[in-house]
Amino acid sequence: DTGVSQNPRHKITKRGQNVTFRCDPISEHNRLYWYRQTLGQGPEFLTYFQNEAQLEKSRLLSDRFSAERPKGSFSTLEIQRTEQGDSAMYLCASSLLATSANTDTQYFGPGTRLTVL
Amino acid sequence: AQSVAQPEDQVNVAEGNPLTVKCTYSVSGNPYLFWYVQYPNRGLQFLLKYITGDNLVKGSYGFEAEFNKSQTSFHLKKPSALVSDSALYFCAARAANNAGNMLTFGGGTRLMVKP
Numbered sequence: 001d002t003g004v005s006q007n008p009r010h011k012i013t014k015r016g017q018n019v020t021f022r023c024d025p026i027s028e029h030n031r032l033y034w035y036r037q038t039l040g041q042g043p044e045f046l047t048y049f050q051n052e053a054q055l056e057k058s059r060l061l062s063d064r065f066s067a068e069r070p071k072g073s074f075s076t077l078e079i080q081r082t083e084q085g086d087s088a089m090y091l092c093a094s095s096l097l098a099t100s101a102n103t104d105t106q107y108f109g110p111g112t113r114l115t116v117l
Numbered sequence: 118a119q120s121v122a123q124p125e126d127q128v129n130v131a132e133g134n135p136l137t138v139k140c141t142y143s144v145s146g147n148p149y150l151f152w153y154v155q156y157p158n159r160g161l162q163f164l165l166k167y168i169t170g171d172n173l174v175k176g177s178y179g180f181e182a183e184f185n186k187s188q189t190s191f192h193l194k195k196p197s198a199l200v201s202d203s204a205l206y207f208c209a210a211r212a213a214n215n216a217g218n219m220l221t222f223g224g225g226t227r228l229m230v231k232p
Binding site: 006033103108 | 151153159161162163166168207218219221222223224225
């Protein structure tokens with residue numbers, strides 16, 4: 001178990017630029033989640049995938065945010081036309097849905113810290 | 118709608134003393150409840166969860182949590198605090214019938230353990 005990895009760990013960009021973050025989940029995990037954490041707050045759910053299907057995306061903050069998981073393994077989160085308010089930590093988590101009991105535990109990566117200048 | 122409250126921004130405790138970090142929740146139906154810890158520049162680490170059964174749940178690093186349905190609480194406890202326990206602690210909840218497994222987090226409580 002190598003854990004959830006995220007790249008890059010830090011990203012500084014200028015307002016208006018596009019950014020993309022990558023998440024590699026724990027290898028056998030079939031669910032993958034994205035959260036945003038702003039300073040002094042708890043993580044806020046954005047979206048999640050089960051295998052390659054994006055099953056919930058209504059919590060994405062605006063149409064500038066999009067996520068993909070094309071082969072059911074790694075995922076990318078893209079923010080287009082970044083704004084200063086997008087500055088935050090973006091966290092990825094993964095879990096294994098193994099039974100119908102739906103009690104899987106989410107394991108988090110170290111996050112990508114985005115700073116928009 | 119789900120919500121989680123952590124009423125204390127910071128908890129201070131002396132090393133060796135017991136600690137409690139408070140959490141209350143609001144979910145529709147039966148809750149699944151979680152505690153995570155976050156160290157500086159690191160992601161959230163899972164500590165423990167309540168799904169069903171025994172109200173006292175034991176987790177990693179000597180932590181435990183007590184589920185109280187009538188008070189809708191899930192307080193985190195440890196009998197003897199260590200300086201290395203100093204970190205940011207998050208309580209999270211979701212409804213058992215939430216197929217999407219979307220977690221709602223509290224705002225976090227900073228635990229400071231002093232030698």
